[in-house]
Amino acid sequence: MTTSPSKPLFSKRFVRTTLGAMALALLAGCASKGEPAYTPKELRSFEETSSLNSVWRRNVGDGLGRARYPISPAREGDTLFAADASGLVAAFNADNGEREWEVKLDTPVSSALNAIAGHVYLGTRNGEVIALDQRNGNIAWRSRVSSEVLAAPQANQQLLLVQSVDGQVTALDRSSGEEIWAYTTSQPSLTLRGTGTPMVIDPVSFVGFANGRLATLDNRNGQPLWEQQIATPRGRSDVDRLVDLAGQPVVTPDGRLFVTSYNGNVVALEATRGGVLWEANLSSRHTPIIVGDLLFVVTHNSHIVALNADNGQEVWRNDDMEDRWLTAPAFANGRLVVGDFEGYVHLLDAREGNLVGRTQVHRSGVSVRPVTEGSTIHVQANNGRLETLEVTP
Template sequence: MIATRFPHTLRLTLGAGVLALLAGCASKGEPLYTPKELTDIDATSSLDTRWDTGIGDGLGRARYPITPARDGARLFAADAEGLVVALNAKSGERNWEIDLESPVSSGLSAIDGQVYLGTRNGEVVALDQQDGSEQWRARVSSEVLAAPQANRELLIVQSTDGQITALDRQSGDARWTYKSSLPSLTLRGTGTPQTIDPVTFAGFANGRLVTLDNRTGQPLWQQQVAIPQGRSEVDRLVDLTGQPLLTQDGRLYVTSYNGRLLALEATRGKLMWERELSSRHTPLLVGDYLFVVADDSHVVALDAQSGDPLWQNDKLEGRWLTAPAFADGRIVVGDFEGYLHLLDARDGQLVGRTRVDRSGLSVTPVTEGGTIHVLANDGTLETLDVSP
């Protein structure tokens, strides 16, 4: 458990493991979801290692969500102590590495020749993709766990105190800020904003989704995705820790802890459909299939238009799965024991598995076609190819 002090209040944040233990207290000390043992599968897909390397000290004892990022032929990764590395995504050759001399805490974003990341000290750093040179460094209100998100002009940063800061992408100067109210107890982590040129969609630990005007930072509409219920503060956790998923035709999918999965009409927030489904992860859309990893580590596929269930796989229950990724017809998830699993996207059957590293996998795999990049908790970075 991590305690962070803010003016006039004390807010506690719970990591996933602590949350499981607390939730289990109401059931004779049993964990909320006992991890299922892995059983043999009829593997029809293979995972072949192309290259692997080490990225410093990895994600640290707190397992910061330092997800790598790929932009074209380059893959960017970092460790919790401030090492940032650029690699050739195909060969694993190191193009450059630098030491930020600041502890990294967020996932990476790579776009239009720059790499963006956040630190435990409440800094946001922009690096040049070509050589790693620092372009600018800006200060926000608190620690940054969510990967900064860019549109053409702005870099949108969500910090752990519930504040959204819009920075100028070229200079790092602050354009506007928006502050939400937070409950006294939250999950460790923050939602990742989704931004396009006109607006930003942001979810908060109070269960609310807010749409902000990118010209001013003023809210345009709000939606209560999850409503706190229950007697204990743990029962009343309703954090939106995933990223809202926006489609090209204007649909918005939002997950919540202890709450609902919503499909909204993005311009006004009109509800299209809803399902009772608790998830801390960002959903994945492939065609008309919407994939969600629930908090019990069931992998669920729904019809994106109607919300009707298509399939559900519970064979990885309790294994603390990562958010899902997609690679050449397969859903890709990692687990707490370091296994990488492949599920057939059409029917949910497990079709492949390999162990990357015993330290475990907690950040989302990065995929490009049939290639998977996965960073283990201890900093092992492995690139695998899916076949056939």
Template sequence: MKLTRLLLPLGLTATLLAGCAGGVEPQYPPKELKDFPATVELDERWSQDIGEGLGRAQYPLTPLVDGGTIYAVDQTGDLRAIDTDSGDTQWEVELGTPISSGIGADPGRLYLGTRNGEVLAVDRTDGSIAWRSRVSSEVLAPPQVNSQLVIAQSVDGAVTALDRADGQEKWVYSSSMPALTLRGTGTPRTIDPVTFAGFANGRLVTLDNRSGQPLWDMRVAVPQGRTEVDQLVDLDGQPVLTRDGRLFVTSYNGRLVALEATSGKVLWERKESSYLTPLVVGNYLFTVNAASHVLAIEADSGRVMWDADTLEGRWLTSPAFVDGNIAVGDYQGYVHLLDATTGEMSGRVHVSGSGLTLPLLTGDKRLYVYANDGRLVAYDLKTVEP
């Protein structure tokens, strides 16, 4: 299969496209990796093989780390709870349905989306299914929760609110969809009063969680160019909300914007194409653009602090922060560490020849990596002595 981010014509499933060669030709050929003096070593602590992994379609089955347990699922529905220190399996269940999303959670349950358009609520203690609810189409984004609702965004542009207790539908918001989109959907950001949701039409909408009615919406990216491919403006990354009420949003072929969350007022913006979720650490915003440059940006002003092009064209994952480093995975299955202060390479390890497409998960000086073929590995970070 070509090195592409697959496209999803409206009405086709990701499975149908999994083996095809269609998509966007890589504009940036992947750079060869070069040796560097490592300052951080990635020491494998444990590993497990999680069933069939992401499958041929590379479903975005991002695991969840919480309270000393990592929860991981494969595309067939093999769900496991694993101790983060030892790597021992605490419990394992077969859900009996193909899974297509990453894992959302509240203190008592896990929430997963399926290929046949369902949301499952699963008990965290034993993996039993508490309820299952039908939504309008396949769910690729991990369901999000607040104190009362489970919010699921499906590939047809609908956002559905379900009652957290029993899965009953509370409201549905539907957006218009272009004829061609990136394979994937935005992941909503949900808090008690509102849900922030980005769509393939380039719009960001703030929904009132009481009714599903939009409070405000704005166009983050405007379609340009002659072809449908040129006009892709998907908001596939998850909006990032800070405690002081700022919202950071990326878009493909569009902008990186900082907004006032209550009103949608633009605080700053810069032209930057990205389909990945950015990361806020202190007053720094880290993002990976469509060329696979890793950027550090001053969150208050939008000023670029550094722009690392060392990994250009290597189809990086979303950035993660661990012990002073930015961690990303690439299409050849390498994990790369960059010093968060300077952008210089600090460490590297090869995980799997199947490649890495999911965000890396972090703990205290620890990194969890789920490869496309289902290999789940925990690495401890250790400083290299000079």
């Protein structure tokens, strides 16, 4: 029997109504007993025209934990950084897998990592944000925010923005961790497990929330410059009314902003004023990616869809991996890369949408987005296995 992933879809933290609590208990109970809440498609053979060759593999502690914390690795330059849920953080040579350093923090890690400008930033279950020195793993600073952090902290030249699970966005001084400002919004009774991830550029930050709203915040003081309702709650139950903006907004150099929503639409906006350019009726809890003139979206039921980024028209759709709990998409060497709940990594031709390659990293599953650099793919499985793959041709 095919079992469903153990990672819960909803967050207990925000269940404040009897109906929401009952729905969450039912779903969490199904997951914990291994009963399928859906029917994942079985994988079928296909003509493989690309190979995924293993370059090196290592183990990172005990992995993502029973709760499947979204602790995706990060790469800067020739170094890859990864962590486990218990607080182990390690740095590896990205080319050969040599372990450069390893530290054990005194607190459990809960967020994706972000490596930038000499530091590795991460969030914890007890609401801390920690900056580590990339050279040796020493703690440069640590600061407390309002609650647990699941999204990777995001940086510009001066600030580090942290979105915590209670809906608050906190701006910290990137060099010291000192709080500069905080922005808070209302949260619905029930939310997806996790939060959106801010998109931070020098003057502003684009932030999506569980109430379906997108805000553009002035990085000088945290005041909203404009807000837009991306998805509107509908239905009677809290589950039906989920409209989380759980992915990260994507902004392009020409000033377009692309946002996904659960039970809502994919929306293209004019970034400076928030005007809607187009909408596509797709539900997604993942960050999309844009490559050339195509926007790629993994929907909530694991369809992979390519949209024309100029007008939102569907170019192709692949449903071969329906309900396989695909990760957010990555891009490597002309191929889309996604992982699934059985630990497979799939390659799709970005222009045509057909499957061209596949390999299994570990049967514990892959639930965090792969990290790519050129034709190299770094994948962290749920049990902590970290594998580097090379795409050929």
